[in-house]
Amino acid sequence: MSLRNLRNEAILLIDKLLQERKIDGINYTLVEPPSNAFGELTSNIAFQLAQRFNSNPYLVAKDLVDSLLIQLSNQRSRESLLNTIDAHPSGHINFRADWNVYPKAIIGEILDDSYGKFDFGKGKSVIIEHTSVNPNKALHVGHLRNMIIGDVLFRILSAVNYDTSVFYYVDDSGLQVADIVVGFMNAGFPIDPPDPATKFDQYCGNEVYVKINDLYIKNPDLQQKRKSVLKSIEKGNSDLSRFAKDISLRVLRDQLKTCWSLKVRYDLLNFESDIVASKMWEKMFELLKNKGRAAYETEGKNKGCWVIRGSDGDDDKVLIRSDGTLTYVAKDMPYAAWKLGLFSDPFLYRVFSEQWDTSILWAATLDTTVGSHAKRQFGGAEIVINLIDSRQSRLQTIISSTLSAVVKFEKERYMHLSYEPVTLSSRTAKSLGIDIGNTSAHMSGRKGIYVGADQIMEILYKKAKEEIRSRHPIMTDSELSGISESLGRAAVRYNMIKQDLERPIVFDLEESLSLDGDSGPYLQYAFARSQRLLEKGELTHRTNSLANLLHEKESNLIRELSKMDLIIEQCSSQLNPKLMARYAHKLAVAFNLYYEKVPILKETSESLVSARLLLVKAFNIVMRLALNYLGIDPLNRM
RNA sequence: GGGUCCGUAGCGUAGUCAGGAUAUCGCAGCGGUCUUCGGAACCGCAGAUCGAGGGAUCGAAGCCCUCCGGAUCCGCCA
Numbered sequence: 006m007s008l009r010n011l012r013n014e015a016i017l018l019i020d021k022l023l024q025e026r027k028i029d030g031i032n033y034t035l036v037e038p039p040s041n042a043f044g045e046l047t048s049n050i051a052f053q054l055a056q057r058f059n060s061n062p063y064l065v066a067k068d069l070v071d072s073l074l075i076q077l078s079n080q081r082s083r084e085s086l087l088n089t090i091d092a093h094p095s096g097h098i099n100f101r102a103d104w105n106v107y108p109k110a111i112i113g114e115i116l117d118d119s120y121g122k123f124d125f126g127k128g129k130s131v132i133i134e135h136t137s138v139n140p141n142k143a144l145h146v147g148h149l150r151n152m153i154i155g156d157v158l159f160r161i162l163s164a165v166n167y168d169t170s171v172f173y174y175v176d177d178s179g180l181q182v183a184d185i186v187v188g189f190m191n192a193g194f195p196i197d198p199p200d201p202a203t204k205f206d207q208y209c210g211n212e213v214y215v216k217i218n219d220l221y222i223k224n225p226d227l228q229q230k231r232k233s234v235l236k237s238i239e240k241g242n243s244d245l246s247r248f249a250k251d252i253s254l255r256v257l258r259d260q261l262k263t264c265w266s267l268k269v270r271y272d273l274l275n276f277e278s279d280i281v282a283s284k285m286w287e288k289m290f291e292l293l294k295n296k297g298r299a300a301y302e303t304e305g306k307n308k309g310c311w312v313i314r315g316s317d318g319d320d321d322k323v324l325i326r327s328d329g330t331l332t333y334v335a336k337d338m339p340y341a342a343w344k345l346g347l348f349s350d351p352f353l354y355r356v357f358s359e360q361w362d363t364s365i366l367w368a369a370t371l372d373t374t375v376g377s378h379a380k381r382q383f384g385g386a387e388i389v390i391n392l393i394d395s396r397q398s399r400l401q402t403i404i405s406s407t408l409s410a411v412v413k414f415e416k417e418r419y420m421h422l423s424y425e426p427v428t429l430s431s432r433t434a435k436s437l438g439i440d441i442g443n444t445s446a447h448m449s450g451r452k453g454i455y456v457g458a459d460q461i462m463e464i465l466y467k468k469a470k471e472e473i474r475s476r477h478p479i480m481t482d483s484e485l486s487g488i489s490e491s492l493g494r495a496a497v498r499y500n501m502i503k504q505d506l507e508r509p510i511v512f513d514l515e516e517s518l519s520l521d522g523d524s525g526p527y528l529q530y531a532f533a534r535s536q537r538l539l540e541k542g543e544l545t546h547r548t549n550s551l552a553n554l555l556h557e558k559e560s561n562l563i564r565e566l567s568k569m570d571l572i573i574e575q576c577s578s579q580l581n582p583k584l585m586a587r588y589a590h591k592l593a594v595a596f597n598l599y600y601e602k603v604p605i606l607k608e609t610s611e612s613l614v615s616a617r618l619l620l621v622k623a624f625n626i627v628m629r630l631a632l633n634y635l636g637i638d639p640l641n642r643m
Numbered sequence: 644g645g646g647u648c649c650g651u652a653g654c655g656u657a658g659u660c661a662g663g664a665u666a667u668c669g670c671a672g673c674g675g676u677c678u679u680c681g682g683a684a685c686c687g688c689a690g691a692u693c694g695a696g697g698g699a700u701c702g703a704a705g706c707c708c709u710c711c712g713g714a715u716c717c718g719c720c721a
Contacts, residue, residue: 032661039664052663055701062663062701095664139721179721310719319717326719333721398647399716423647425714447715473682492683504651504656507648509714516655516670520683523656523669530683538680579660587657590668597684606680630658643683 007111008045008567011086015046015100017079018073018087023602028054035100037568041561043093043099051096062096070098085109097439104560110618111567115623116546123631125574130385132344133159135392136264136271137174140253141181142210143262145455147394147427147448153636154424155392156269157582160634166576170383171273177253178278179333181214183235185256185640188213188248191230192220206259207457209252215453232328239330241282250278258358263458264558265361267494268636273383274357274368277336281369285339285350285537286331289323292411293338299324306363313407322403334400345419346385347412388418390580395423395507421582424506429456430513434640445511456512464492468518469526473643478526491638495525498636503586523590528632529591529640534600535625536641542606542618548615558599565595566627573634589631596624 015035023031033050038247051066058065088103088180112119135155138148155171163169176182184389188194194216198208221228238249257274264271280286283376290311293299299311309327313334324335341349357368369383393401401421409416428445429437439446439454448455473480500517504510520526554563572588577582605617632639 034661039666043664047664049663052702053687088651093664097664131691176721181721307719312719315717323719328719330719332719336721351660394715397721398721402647423648445714451720476681476683505649508656509649511655519670521670522683524683526683530681534684536683541680583657587668594668600680602677602686604680608680642681 006114006570007086007107008564009571010084010110011100011107012571014087015048015090016084018076019048019050022069022072023074028057028613031057032045038097038099041557043097044091044099044230045107045564046100048098048100051092051098055096061096063092066096073098073349078354103520103591104555105552108560108563109548111186111563112551112619112623113548113621115626116548116619120626123165123570123573125165125577126162128166128168129387130168130170131162131163131388131390132170132172132386133390133392134174134344136260136269137176138260139176139179139181139450140256140260141185142256143206143213144260144448144458145203145448146449146458146461149267149422149458149461149497149636150427150501150510151392152264152267152269153498154422154506154582156267156636157498157502157585157634158390158392158422159270161573161576161582161585164630164634165573170233170386171270172273172275172383173271174275174277174340174583175253175257176277177250178238178281180231180235181403182249182253183231183238184217185209185213185252186238186245187202187227188217189252190234190248193218200451200558203613204259204262204459206256206263207459210450211453211457214450218451220381235328236276236328239281246278250276261358261366263462264473266462266490267498268361268638270360270362270364271366272364273338273354274366275564276369277353279369279371280340280343281331281336283339285343285348285351286335288348288423289339289342289411290335293324293407296411297406305545311402316406329495334404334407337404341389341404341419342412343384344386344389345414347414350382350384352383354381354520363637380461385631388420390420390422392422392424396425396426397421398423414447422506425509427510427512429454430511430516433512433514436442436514445509456514460624461514461517462493462497464514465496466490469493469496469520472520477642491640492520492526492529492643495529495637496520497525499525499528499586502582502592502635505583506581525635525637526643528589528593528628528635528637529598529643531596531600532625532628532632532639533641533643535596535621535628536622536639538618540641542614544618544622546619547612547613547615550612551619553613553616554606554620556599556603558595558602559617562595562599562620562624565592566623569627569630584633585631589635592624592628592631596628 012035031053033044033048033053035048038044038047051069053063055065069091073090077479086102086107087100089101091099093099133155136152138144159169159171189196194213237243237245298313300314302308302310302312306324307321310323311325312321312323315321322334323332325331352369355370356366357366360366405419428447429442430445431443434441434446446454466489469487469492473485473488572584576584608614629639
């Protein structure tokens with residue numbers, strides 16, 4: 006808050022001055038300067054004015070600063086954090102805090118019990134749908150990116166007081182599931198994995214799914230089976246459809262184990278079969294027909310299908326196939342309408358499972374005979390965020406624009422949060438026995454080109470374990486494995502979140518093993534250091550010595566600490582989880598520099614020791630928050 | 644062909660929306676800190692015509708235009 010307060014103070018002065026001079030329409034910035042030597046905040050307002058009045062930026066800046074300083078001295082209150090304002094020869098106007106009171110203001114508010122409660126979301130409801138892996142295979146590293154972005158977003162939006170629900174969409178009625186069913190029913194795969202230690206999701210994905218796709222090529226009869234299986238799955242209410250549902254659920258349970266092991270959680274599972282059976286599509290279909298959006302083709306390549314007409318040059322999009330089954334688009338539109346609360350809720354909710362954080366994972370169902378239904382309603386959120394990779398952008402646009410053409414809602418409420426997918430580096434692909442030359446390869450479950458999420462986590466845990474053992478020869482096994490899992494999780498989570506969503510991640514096994522540098526464990530290390538200091542030192546709450554924190558490394562750390570509330574506001578309003586990762590890293594760097602250069606417990610002056618410990622405590626509090634938002638465990642030792 | 648996105652040191656990456664002060668951080672490389680609160684750290688060196696060209700501007704990595712290179716989508720798969 007303190008940086009925000011300082012900023013507001015400056016804005017107040019500037020706006021008042023502009024008002025007095027009857028200048029409007031100036032869109033100035035007031036931001037962190039490139040170097041601390043320029044103070045806490047800097048503004049480009051002199052450039053803007055110089056442009057408008059065709060004069061020299063520096064002269065404008067000097068003139069402005071003179072007036073601002075007079076105002077400041079007239080208005081300075083006891084709470085005032087602003088010390089001085091100066092005009093830099095370059096034309097920038099720099100604002101400096103009063104460092105007699107600034108450290109105490111910042112650290113004091115962090116140490117206060119009310120710190121860390123943000124309200125930018127103001128109870129607005131938001132649905133985040135992520136992961137949603139087809140229930141016929143285990144998760145691979147590509148899915149990790151989706152899941153972790155989604156989870157960090159959930160943590161941040163919840164922290165700023167959005168009313169969040171996390172959805173996992175289970176496509177249990179698609180072709181992929183039919184493939185597995187054909188594998189079991191018609192191609193002779195045993196239902197249980199030959200090796201009982203194999204996870205069922207991995208067995209289905211690595212064995213059955215990959216091999217059945219080969220068999221289709223050799224055996225056209227199987228293709229026919231596949232079609233008829235899909236049809237009866239979609240029709241429902243048969244032994245075959247129940248068998249398919251059982252298989253999906255069994256895979257899903259194993260997928261969830263992977264998600265939970267990374268400390269990702271969900272609120273609700275939605276099954277496509279239930280969405281189809283809910284008759285919401287029939288309602289949507291009527292709307293589409295009434296508004297002239299759906300058309301029946303009597304000739305051409307889509308003969309016998311219902312389609313949406315493509316707009317400006319795009320091809321038509323099939324809604325209902327010639328065999329009467331629904332495509333993804335057709336299934337997704339009524340579902341979207343339900344999420345937005347545009348359709349009444351056809352579902353009941355049953356307890357599916359308890360999760361690692363003791364929260365309940367619910368499942369939507371149409372079955373009225375199952376007990377323990379939820380009182381709460383899902384669906385009908387003010388904002389719906391669908392986390393899907395960028396390759397689906399076009400399709401998502403078709404869905405949302407068609408939907409908005411037939412039912413009325415504000416388009417911004419339904420968004421596709423897009424990110425670039427994860428590919429495999431050629432080196433890693435080669436290590437899997439796939440030669441793709443010097444480029445990177447897209448992962449494909451069907452072709453068997455992927456690195457499994459469970460496998461990569463195992464390798465990381467093992468690597469972390471070795472590291473820890475070399476540092477702490479004496480440690481109990483349970484502590485050792487607990488910490489190594491925390492480290493592995495931190496490494497993966499940080500890696501998946503730290504760069505821009507619009508940049509693809511080329512996954513390389515070797516590189517992902519690094520626990521140094523700009524990494525999750527680096528953040529944990531800084532936190533653990535602060536934790537050790539607080540354990541050894543004696544924390545007093547004598548805040549009056551805080552004004553002595555004038556070492557350069559101290560003021561830098563204090564500056565970083567003051568930014569949290571502006572950062573989390575930006576993260577949540579822009580749906581940009583990367584910013585939190587960047588901030589956490591900057592914070593850790595500032596602390597490590599402080600730790601290296603300034604003696605804390607070794608300091609001889611008692612009042613300085615307590616002031617420095619308070620600063621360490623403040624860092625500890627802010628860093629713990631940041632780590633929690635990122636889903637990284639704050640470790641006491643590592 | 645059309646749509647979307649990306650080109651920043653050997654590699655990866657921040658900054659681009661809201662133009663302004665020495666272009667961020669990491670990996671790899673070289674050298675150092677090691678009787679010092681935990682070396683998963685810290686310090687130093689070296690490494691970038693910000694894809695190319697043009698334009699508007701006092702000022703461009705950022706804005707506009709053209710081009711080049713790459714990714715991806717344009718299924719009765721989801």
